[in-house]
Amino acid sequence: MDNNFAKTCPALKIENLTKVYKSGIRAIDNISFEVAQGSFFALLGQNGAGKSTTIGIITSLVNKTSGKVSVFGYDLDQHRTKIKQMIGVVPQEFNFGTFEKTGDIVRNQAGFFGLPPRVAEAKAKETLQRLKLWYRAEHVSRSLSGGMKRRLMLAKSLVNSPKLLILDEPSAGADVEIRYQIWELLGELSASGTTIILTTHYLEEVEKLCDHVAIINAGKIVENTSLQNLLSRLNEQTFLLTIEPSDVLPTVDSDKYTVQRLNEQTLEINISDIGLLGGALQELGQKGYKIKNITNKTNRVEQLYLSITRS
Amino acid sequence: MGFFRQCIASYTLMLKECHRIVRIWSQSLIPPAITTSMYFIVFGNLLGDKIQLGNDVSYIQFMTPGLIMLSIISNSYVNVCSSFFSAKFQKSIEELMVASINNVAIIIGYVGGGLFRGLATGTVVCIIGMLFTEITIHSWAMVFAFAILTSIVFSLAGFTNAIFAKKFDDIAIVPTFVLTPLIYLGGVFHSVSSLPQHWQSLSMANPIYYVVNGLRYGFLGISEVNILASFAALVVCVMLLMGVNIYLLRKGVGIRS
Ligand SMILES: Nc1ncnc2c1ncn2[C@@H]1O[C@H](COP(=O)(O)OP(=O)(O)OP(=O)(O)O)[C@@H](O)[C@H]1O
Ligand SMILES: [Mg+2]
Numbered sequence: 001m002d003n004n005f006a007k008t009c010p011a012l013k014i015e016n017l018t019k020v021y022k023s024g025i026r027a028i029d030n031i032s033f034e035v036a037q038g039s040f041f042a043l044l045g046q047n048g049a050g051k052s053t054t055i056g057i058i059t060s061l062v063n064k065t066s067g068k069v070s071v072f073g074y075d076l077d078q079h080r081t082k083i084k085q086m087i088g089v090v091p092q093e094f095n096f097g098t099f100e101k102t103g104d105i106v107r108n109q110a111g112f113f114g115l116p117p118r119v120a121e122a123k124a125k126e127t128l129q130r131l132k133l134w135y136r137a138e139h140v141s142r143s144l145s146g147g148m149k150r151r152l153m154l155a156k157s158l159v160n161s162p163k164l165l166i167l168d169e170p171s172a173g174a175d176v177e178i179r180y181q182i183w184e185l186l187g188e189l190s191a192s193g194t195t196i197i198l199t200t201h202y203l204e205e206v207e208k209l210c211d212h213v214a215i216i217n218a219g220k221i222v223e224n225t226s227l228q229n230l231l232s233r234l235n236e237q238t239f240l241l242t243i244e245p246s247d248v249l250p251t252v253d254s255d256k257y258t259v260q261r262l263n264e265q266t267l268e269i270n271i272s273d274i275g276l277l278g279g280a281l282q283e284l285g286q287k288g289y290k291i292k293n294i295t296n297k298t299n300r301v302e303q304l305y306l307s308i309t310r311s
Numbered sequence: 312m313g314f315f316r317q318c319i320a321s322y323t324l325m326l327k328e329c330h331r332i333v334r335i336w337s338q339s340l341i342p343p344a345i346t347t348s349m350y351f352i353v354f355g356n357l358l359g360d361k362i363q364l365g366n367d368v369s370y371i372q373f374m375t376p377g378l379i380m381l382s383i384i385s386n387s388y389v390n391v392c393s394s395f396f397s398a399k400f401q402k403s404i405e406e407l408m409v410a411s412i413n414n415v416a417i418i419i420g421y422v423g424g425g426l427f428r429g430l431a432t433g434t435v436v437c438i439i440g441m442l443f444t445e446i447t448i449h450s451w452a453m454v455f456a457f458a459i460l461t462s463i464v465f466s467l468a469g470f471t472n473a474i475f476a477k478k479f480d481d482i483a484i485v486p487t488f489v490l491t492p493l494i495y496l497g498g499v500f501h502s503v504s505s506l507p508q509h510w511q512s513l514s515m516a517n518p519i520y521y522v523v524n525g526l527r528y529g530f531l532g533i534s535e536v537n538i539l540a541s542f543a544a545l546v547v548c549v550m551l552l553m554g555v556n557i558y559l560l561r562k563g564v565g566i567r568s
Contacts, residue, residue, distance in 0.1 A: 021568060059409050063567045081312055084411040095402035099334075104327070105406075111323025112410035114316025120323070156406070 009073040010034040011164050011195035012058065017067030019053050027053040029219035030067070035164075035212070037072075040190045041197045042206040042227075045216035046309055051199040052092050054216070055168050059089040071164060085113065088162030090153045090170045092199075096141050102152055103128065103137030110159040120159075127155040130185065146173040154182065165189060166197045171205060183209060203302040207231075217309050230304060237274055241267040241284075242293035250287050256280065268297065312411045321416035321423070324407070328394060328424025332431070339390070343382045343432040344439060350378055351443045354500065368531055372447075375440040376527040377499030380461065382436045384494060384519065385486060387429035387462040391421050392469035392482045399473070404566055414560040418470060418553065425466025426459065433458055446530065453529030453538070460545040461522045467552035474556070474565045493519045504535050518544070 012035040019027045028050040035041045045051050056062030058069055060080060069076040071083045096105045106128055110120035128134040131151040136144060141152060150173055157165060167186075171179045179202075186209060190196055200206060206213060206227070213230055215223040223230070245264045252259040257271040257280050267289070271277055281291060312320075332339045355371035398404040407417055440446055448454060468485075476482045497519030503511055514520050521541035528534035559565070 061405055061408055061567065063563050081411045081413060084409060085312060087409070089409050091402075091405060093402060095405040097398070097401055097403045104330075108323055108327050109406055109410065112320050112407055112412045114312050114320045114411060116319055117323075160410075 005073060007037075009037075010070075011037045011039070011072055012197065013068075013070045014054070014058075015068040017054070017057065017069065018065045019050075019057060019062065020065045026219055028216070031216065031219070031221050033214050033221055033224050035195060035197060037195055038190075038193055039195055039212050040186075040210045041195070042210040042213045043197055043199045043216060044203075044206065044213060044305060045199075049216045050219045051216060052168055055089065055091070055166050055197070055199070059087055059091075059166060060084060061091065085160060086163045087166060088157035088160060088164070089166045090150075090157045090168060092168040092172075094149050094153065096152065096156070098140070098142040100141055101137065102133060102139055102141055102144065105141055105152065106155050106159060109156045113160040115159070123159050124155075127158045130158075131155045132181065147175055147178045150174050151178065151182075154185075162194065164195045164197070168199050169201065170198070171200065171202065179205075203305055215305065215308055223308050238268060238270045238297040239277070240295050240297050241269060241289075241291050243267055244290040244292060246288070246290075249289060252284065252287065254280070254283070259284070312413070316411075317413055317416045320410070320412035321420045324412070324417065324420025325423030325427075328390075328421060329427045331394065332390065332424065332428045339386070339428055340431060340435060343386060344435045347378050347382065347436045347439055350374070351439060355443050368533065369444065371440075371444045372531065373502070373527070374500060375437070375444065375446060376530045377497075377523050378440070379433045379436045379458070380519075380523045380526045381494050381499050383429040383433040383458055383462050384465045384522075385490060386432040387425040387465040388469040388472075388490060389482075389486055390428040390469065391425040391466045392473045392476070392486075394424060395421055395470055395473035396476045396479075396482050399476075399566060400479075408566065414557050417560065418467070418556050421470055422463055422466040425469060426462045429462035429466070430458060433462075448530060449532035450529050454526065455529075456542065457522060457525035457529055457545070460542070460549065461526070464545055464548045464552065467549065467556060470556050471552065471559065474559050476565070493517050496520075498523050498535070502535065518548075521545075 014034070015032050017031050018029055021027055031050075031054070043051050043054065053062055057064045058071070058076070060076075060083075072086060074083050076083055100108075103124060106124040107117075107120050110123045111117070115123060125134060125137075128137055131154055133148060133151050133155060136148065141149065144152060150170060154167075154170055157167070170186075171182050174182060183205065186196060186198075190209070196209075198205070198210060210227055212226050213223065214221055240262075242265055256273075256276050257269055260268045260270075262268050267284075269280060269284075271280060281294075284291065351371065354374060358370075395404075398407075412420075437446065472482060472485050496514065497517050498514065503514045503520060506514065521536050521544060524534045524536045525538055525541045525545075528538050
């Protein structure tokens with residue numbers, strides 16, 4: 001492959017991909033999208049939208065019905081083994097032997113990529129340490145907690161030092177602390193040049209990590225844009241204001257924002273443009289409201305996501 | 312991924328399979344020991360003297376290679392079949408599907424496990440046999456050739472069974488309804504030439520008859536069939552089943568929806 005092309009070609013290119021399962025369900029319907037090298041790409045959608053099916057096809061777990069998939073310029077039908085070497089995947093469901101030891105699972109996974117025993121051993125240790133699971137290496141996987149099992153899945157996906165990492169809900173079931181650790185790890189991997197595709201139902205995760213978002217709905221791509229672009233479209237925001245209680249306060253009437261009193265100490269303000277917030281707060285102050293604190297009420301991406309998938 | 316890397320991947324899988332067999336030794340290695348001890352006690356010791364074969368081989372000596380073969384066949388088959396099916400069932404098959412190990416290396420890895428269990432249980436049976444009778448070896452080469460090839464053939468057949476199996480029942484059907492009758496009618500316990508003519512012709516259609524005789528030839532130097540033809544048939548079976556399994560894996564039958 002031409003050297004320049006290898007540097008600039010997309011990490012993943014999907015063209016007119018369709019999957020119809022034997023049951024007749026059309027899980028994905030003629031979708032096309034690209035993931036640029038180095039991108040942190042979120043693939044979002046409701047339950048049953050077709051995310052896992054798409055990932056399954058890219059990672060050789062599901063047969064496609066029609067369409068084309070290329071990874072770093074290599075066609076999946078012609079270069080399957082080469083492509084597998086470049087991809088790491090965390091499928092949605094746990095897929096390790098329940099009676100095997102944690103360490104053995106990761107070591108064997110490295111072996112299945114052709115890493116010689118010593119190298120596989122070292123790689124297993126390195127990844128398990130990175131995921132704070134090394135101390136459990138000698139324990140059977142069945143005895144791990146849900147969050148630990150997730151981390152084991154992540155460890156397995158990293159043994160071949162993938163250039164493209166595909167994560168199907170990697171942080172499901174992880175506690176807050178672990179989730180932050182996973183985010184940190186993914187951030188590091190992304191910073192070191194790994195292209196990452198992530199599906200998740202935690203939109204906070206998307207806002208924190210991703211730079212590009214595609215939304216799939218009933219097997220079709222309904223949105224595909226940068227996170228920045230997506231957010232800039234969302235100007236309307238809701239804030240919660242904590243105020244000092246006082247008995248009578250004048251009602252506020254404006255065409256730029258609405259204010260609703262939720263309880264003695266809380267106001268909800270809905271504002272059509274973030275740029276108007278300062279003025280609104282000033283007006284409230286003039287009318288005698290003493291504002292102690294202000295917080296953003298909703299996750300903005302969540303709101304936008306719902307408006308896209310519902311329409 | 313080059314040839315050397317594929318060998319490592321296959322070796323990894325093989326080792327994993329062997330570990331599994333050792334880990335479940337009480338299910339994998341002990342039952343054949345107990346069953347064959349019973350055969351030796353009942354048929355060898357208690358009834359054996361009453362059975363005349365018409366040559367200078369005692370009944371228990373005649374039966375031993377058959378019992379070894381019985382054990383090799385059923386254990387090779389069941390091991391690969393249940394291990395591959397559990398991998399499908401637990402989804403750990405995905406570990407292989409997403410990795411760069413190729414289909415041939417996957418099959419060889421599983422067959423390696425079947426071979427290990429088949430030969431291990433065959434050896435256990437042979438050792439138990441030695442407690443009951445004197446075991447002579449006519450040709451080591453024939454013993455190994457038939458033991459190994461038969462184990463490979465039935466491991467491959469178990470693999471095919473597991474590919475098509477959708478539920479646990481499906482991995483028990485062939486061993487129960489096909490293998491067991493064929494093994495028992497395949498001359499493990501009797502000399503087919505002593506049967507009436509129509510039973511003899513029927514036995515000729517039983518593939519297990521040929522491998523039992525092959526191993527018996529290795530031990531005792533006697534056979535009712537053409538050894539070279541049996542050997543050639545085994546080699547053809549290995550190639551045929553290998554081809555079928557590669558084809559099924561490539562198509563993703565039973566593993567990729
Ligand atoms: N193996 C299968 N056989 C038949 N239908 C399937 C199979 N896997 C998925 N489907 C169907 O395909 C559609 C898409 O499923 P998929 O798992 O891709 O959704 P998803 O976007 O990953 O959902 P979730 O967020 O719940 O994980 C669903 O209608 C599902 O029932
Ligand atoms: Mg899914």
